[in-house]
Amino acid sequence: MRCYMAPLEGITGYVYRNAFHRHFGGIDRYFTPFLTNRGLNHRERQDILPAHNQGMEVIPQILTNQADLFLELGEILAGYGYGEVNLNLGCPSGTVASKGRGSGFLARLPELERFLDEIFRRSPLPISIKTRIGFSSPEEWSEIFALLERYPMTELIIHPRVREDFYRNTPRREAYAYAYHRAKQPLCYNGDLFTPGDLADICAQFPNTGRVMLGRGLIANPWLALEMAGNPPVRSRDTLLEFCQEILEGYRAQMSGERPVLFHLKELWSYLSNLFEEEAVAKPLKRLRKANGLAEYQQAAEDLIAQCPFRAEGSEAWHKQR
Numbered sequence: 274m275r276c277y278m279a280p281l282e283g284i285t286g287y288v289y290r291n292a293f294h295r296h297f298g299g300i301d302r303y304f305t306p307f308l309t310n311r312g313l314n315h316r317e318r319q320d321i322l323p324a325h326n327q328g329m330e331v332i333p334q335i336l337t338n339q340a341d342l343f344l345e346l347g348e349i350l351a352g353y354g355y356g357e358v359n360l361n362l363g364c365p366s367g368t369v370a371s372k373g374r375g376s377g378f379l380a381r382l383p384e385l386e387r388f389l390d391e392i393f394r395r396s397p398l399p400i401s402i403k404t405r406i407g408f409s410s411p412e413e414w415s416e417i418f419a420l421l422e423r424y425p426m427t428e429l430i431i432h433p434r435v436r437e438d439f440y441r442n443t444p445r446r447e448a449y450a451y452a453y454h455r456a457k458q459p460l461c462y463n464g465d466l467f468t469p470g471d472l473a474d475i476c477a478q479f480p481n482t483g484r485v486m487l488g489r490g491l492i493a494n495p496w497l498a499l500e501m502a503g504n505p506p507v508r509s510r511d512t513l514l515e516f517c518q519e520i521l522e523g524y525r526a527q528m529s530g531e532r533p534v535l536f537h538l539k540e541l542w543s544y545l546s547n548l549f550e551e552e553a554v555a556k557p558l559k560r561l562r563k564a565n566g567l568a569e570y571q572q573a574a575e576d577l578i579a580q581c582p583f584r585a586e587g588s589e590a591w592h593k594q595r
């Protein structure tokens with residue numbers, strides 16, 4: 274089974290990816306959070322610089338509905354030596370979708386068709402696509418799939434929710450099944466894989482699944498990919514602490530001032546806290562969330578990691594709704 278790290282904007286930037294790769298691993302491909310600015314802005318360029326992505330297979334992701342912008346970013350990425358680029362057809366955020374980008378593009382099929390014709394004709398790099406299965410209703414999927422199918426993409430990553438689901442409801446397996454039984458291109462399943470049991474379940478229903486993408490489950494439990502592959506290392510508190518420390522140092526070097534660093538670390542902990550027993554973690558987590566500075570944060574994180582029992586493996590709960 275090939276296992277990918279999902280792009281999570283605000284979390285899986287290069288600092289996180291490097292720390293993750295050093296301390297955990299089990300990931301075959303890392304997808305960057307979306308790039309969307311003409312010429313790349315400073316943050317985007319830092320994220321894809323080869324010096325910041327050594328030793329990992331990294332696939333940059335582009336979010337746009339303008340073919341010329343997609344192609345321009347493709348040229349820049351090819352210049353940096355990347356071998357593939359991914360198109361985002363899933364982002365549900367209001368500002369993105371209302372402008373017909375991300376999942377919003379799925380509601381404008383004639384426009385999407387013109388865009389795909391153009392980028393597949395002229396892209397300097399092979400293209401993969403990450404998509405939801407519709408904008409408002411799963412009924413849209415057969416038409417969307419029929420369109421996507423026509424293009425020679427390297428793989429189609431399916432998060433089987435519609436935009437209106439955001440991250441609620443359960444993934445719509447019948448939509449994935451529809452593609453599974455018809456697709457000519459390789460498929461990758463994405464959505465709500467939080468435990469090795471969840472993966473086993475998908476594989477039981479779709480035995481030819483050869484690729485999965487892990488998002489929130491992997492951020493909550495960085496050992497997840499290793500545990501899914503069988504024979505994982507014992508969960509080590511030292512490893513977790515070093516991982517968190519490395520991310521903190523990386524953010525400090527990347528961002529100016531303590532506030533944005535703290536903000537991003539607290540966001541990370543809203544996922545990571547799921548690794549621990551719920552009752553035990555509540556108080557230490559509250560303390561961490563209230564930290565006003567990095568010294569206070571660091572002490573809270575150290576105490577939490579040292580004191581809270583891990584949940585039993587395979588029983589991670591998922592609470593956060595985006």
Ligand SMILES: Cc1cc2nc3c(=O)[nH]c(=O)nc-3n(C[C@H](O)[C@H](O)[C@H](O)COP(=O)(O)O)c2cc1C
Nearest residue numbers: 279280281282306307361432464465466487488489
């Ligand atoms: C905070 C956050 C940021 C995300 N950013 C991106 C992104 O930049 N590009 C993208 O394709 N998907 C993005 N996603 C969607 C995830 O990649 C993934 O498709 C989704 O979370 C479902 O997988 P999961 O259930 O394993 O988390 C984001 C999701 C979250 C929660």
